Amino acid sequence: MADRRTMILEAAARVIARRGVRGLRVEELAEEADVSTALIYYHFKHRTGILRATLEFINDRAERYTRQRDPGAPAVDARGELEQTLLLELQDTPEVRENSTAWGELRASAVFEPELREDLARATLMWVQEVAELLGKVHPMAGAAALAQAAERLTALLEGLSVRWLSGSLPLVHARHLMAEAIDAELARLAG
Amino acid sequence: MADRRTMILEAAARVIARRGVRGLRVEELAEEADVSTALIYYHFKHRTGILRATLEFINDRAERYTRQRDPGAPAVDARGELEQTLLLELQDTPEVRENSTAWGELRASAVFEPELREDLARATLMWVQEVAELLGKVHPMAGAAALAQAAERLTALLEGLSVRWLSGSLPLVHARHLMAEAIDAELARLAG
DNA sequence: GTCTATATCAGGATAGAC
DNA sequence: GTCTATCCTGATATAGAC
Numbered sequence: 001m002a003d004r005r006t007m008i009l010e011a012a013a014r015v016i017a018r019r020g021v022r023g024l025r026v027e028e029l030a031e032e033a034d035v036s037t038a039l040i041y042y043h044f045k046h047r048t049g050i051l052r053a054t055l056e057f058i059n060d061r062a063e064r065y066t067r068q069r070d071p072g073a074p075a076v077d078a079r080g081e082l083e084q085t086l087l088l089e090l091q092d093t094p095e096v097r098e099n100s101t102a103w104g105e106l107r108a109s110a111v112f113e114p115e116l117r118e119d120l121a122r123a124t125l126m127w128v129q130e131v132a133e134l135l136g137k138v139h140p141m142a143g144a145a146a147l148a149q150a151a152e153r154l155t156a157l158l159e160g161l162s163v164r165w166l167s168g169s170l171p172l173v174h175a176r177h178l179m180a181e182a183i184d185a186e187l188a189r190l191a192g
Numbered sequence: 193m194a195d196r197r198t199m200i201l202e203a204a205a206r207v208i209a210r211r212g213v214r215g216l217r218v219e220e221l222a223e224e225a226d227v228s229t230a231l232i233y234y235h236f237k238h239r240t241g242i243l244r245a246t247l248e249f250i251n252d253r254a255e256r257y258t259r260q261r262d263p264g265a266p267a268v269d270a271r272g273e274l275e276q277t278l279l280l281e282l283q284d285t286p287e288v289r290e291n292s293t294a295w296g297e298l299r300a301s302a303v304f305e306p307e308l309r310e311d312l313a314r315a316t317l318m319w320v321q322e323v324a325e326l327l328g329k330v331h332p333m334a335g336a337a338a339l340a341q342a343a344e345r346l347t348a349l350l351e352g353l354s355v356r357w358l359s360g361s362l363p364l365v366h367a368r369h370l371m372a373e374a375i376d377a378e379l380a381r382l383a384g
Numbered sequence: 385g386t387c388t389a390t391a392t393c394a395g396g397a398t399a400g401a402c
Numbered sequence: 403g404t405c406t407a408t409c410c411t412g413a414t415a416t417a418g419a420c
Contacts, residue, residue, distance in 0.1 A: 004403080020304040022214040025395060036405050041397065043403090101303060108300035110359035111293060112212045117360040124361045152362075153349060153370055160352030167302035168309040169316045170344075178345050189377055196385075217413065228387055233415060235385090 005043050008033045012054040013061075017098040021051060021105040058102045059123065065095060078137035083183055085134060086158055090165065090176045097166075104163050128152055139190040150186040157182055197235050200225045201249040204242060209290040213243060213297040240307055243298070247308070250294050251315050257287065270329035275375055277326060278350055282357065282368045289358075296355050320344050331382045342378040349374055 002010070011033035015024050026047060030037040044050045066085060076084060089100055110116040132151035136142060161179055164170035194202070203225035207216050218239060222229045236242045258277055268276065281292055302308040324343035328334065353371055356362035 018304075020214070020301075022212075023304055026397085027395065037396085038398080038406085039404055047396065104300060104303065107355055107359055107361075108212075108296060110361075111296065111355065112210075112215060114360070120359060121361040124356070149370060149373065152366075153374055156352035156356055156362075156370070157345060157349045158352070159355070160348035160350070163299050163303065163351070164316070164348055167299055167312060168306075169299075169302075169313040170348075174344075178341060178348070181341065182345055185377055185381055218415085219413070229414085230388080230416080231386055239414070 004033075004035060004039065006057075008035065008040060008043060008050075009054055009057040012050060013058055013098045013102060014094075016054065016105065017094075017101040021102070021109050024051070026050070055102065055106055055119075058099055061095070062099045062103075065099075078134065079187070082131070082134040082138060083180065085131065086154060086183060087176055087179060089158055089162060090172060090179060092172055100162050101166055104159070104166060107159065124155070128155055131155055135186070135190065138187060142190045146190060150190060154182060154186055196225075196227060196231065198249075200227065200232060200235060200242075201246055204246040205250055205253075205290045205294055208246065208297055209293040213294070213301045216242075218242070240305070243301075243308065244311060246294065247298050247311055247315070250291050250298075253287070254281075254291050254295075270326065271379070274323070274326040274330060275372065277323065278346060278375060279368055279371060281350055281354060282364060282371060284364055292354050293358055296351070296358060299351065316347070320347055323347055327378070327382065330379060334382045338382060342382060346374060346378055 008029070012024070012029055015029050015032050019025070019028070024047075026037050026040055029050070030040055033040075040050065044053060066088065089096065091097075106116065106120060110120045128148065128151045131154055132144075132147040135147050135150055139147075158179060161170065161175040165172050165175045200221070204216070204221055207221050207224050211217075211220070216239075218229050218232055221242070222232055225232075232242065236245055258280060281288065283289075298308060298312060302312045320340065320343045323346055324336075324339040327339045327342055331339075350371060353362065353367040357364050357367045
């Protein structure tokens with residue numbers, strides 16, 4: 001059983017997925033975590049503190065579910081690994097939905113909150129580099145610049161498709177299909 | 193000189209670009225438009241009404257600046273028209289910035305405000321169809337499904353690149369470059 | 385159509401007991 | 403560390419005059 005602080009953060013992820021970063025009300029969070037609002041302020045000082053801690057929590061969690069593969073699952077080749085990594089973000093499970101929603105919210109919030117930008121840019125860069133590496137595994141002869149650009153397009157597209165899905169403009173299966181095709185296209189492009 | 197209603201909508205676009213959809217306070221909007229809050233409620237009933245009307249206003253405006261070409265400019269071919277249409281959304285002019293910001297915000301807000309979804313989905317569909325038509329002009333022999341999917345990918349990518357630009361994760365020129373390359377890739381794909 | 389003034393209420397934050 | 407109770411600001415929305 002996690003400690004109270006962690007339970008509050010887990011609850012915060014759920015509430016953010018439901019109401020958004022800017023729709024998060026401390027009282028609702030208190031109910032969700034089954035604690036008093038006072039306790040939340042005891043642990044996090046103010047609303048912004050909650051947000052920051054939650055975003056960190058969410059990043060750690062995404063790191064976990066992206067990296068760890070099912071030990072029983074068959075070994076996948078480089079291309080499969082790439083597809084898995086990207087398509088994993090387009091899945092309707094509570095954890096992924098929470099993470100995608102929160103990430104999208106963080107992205108959207110950063111347009112108006114400069115304090116968030118640096119962290120976000122760094123996280124984006126790391127993500128792009130990870131994808132570029134995976135692309136490089138499939139096409140070892142491709143140039144670094146070409147790999148980086150393909151990774152930027154794929155991750156940006158994924159973000160775009162993700163919000164469309166979450167905002168009800170695009171069915172999930174369709175989003176996955178478009179993403180899969182884009183991966184194919186970028187790989188074909190890198191092949192020359 | 194525009195009527196009051198229009199002036200309020202123009203002001204709303206500015207305020208949304210500055211504070212976001214969820215940062216929009218009716219009182220601030222009233223100041224920006226130099227009218228009373230009561231007048232805003234007279235014209236738009238409630239906050240959501242303002243948002244909806246602003247979305248429509250922004251769409252109409254984007255329609256205008258997307259369609260209208262400089263009369264003195266040289267006639268462009270189908271491919272040029274396509275590129276212009278898409279790259280126009282990645283420009284650092286006040287009007288475009290306002291539109292892109294507001295559009296991104298509305299998209300992000302729709303994740304949590306179901307009332308916005310229908311309008312947004314319809315607007316998205318129209319945009320996708322417009323781009324699909326332009327793609328069709330370049331490749332008249334391409335199938336409708338392929339055109340639609342290419343258009344979906346390009347517009348979703350544009351949204352993704354646009355927020356990255358506005359949130360400070362991607363320099364504008366780089367975003368434009370990535371977009372241009374993506375257009376090339378999709379056209380090549382349709383040709384093959 | 386447009387204003388001033390205000391009702392209303394939600395939600396962030398704190399005091400103080402245990 | 404955790405709760406109950408409450409204060410207080412700020413934001414939506416309306417009444418009623420012109």
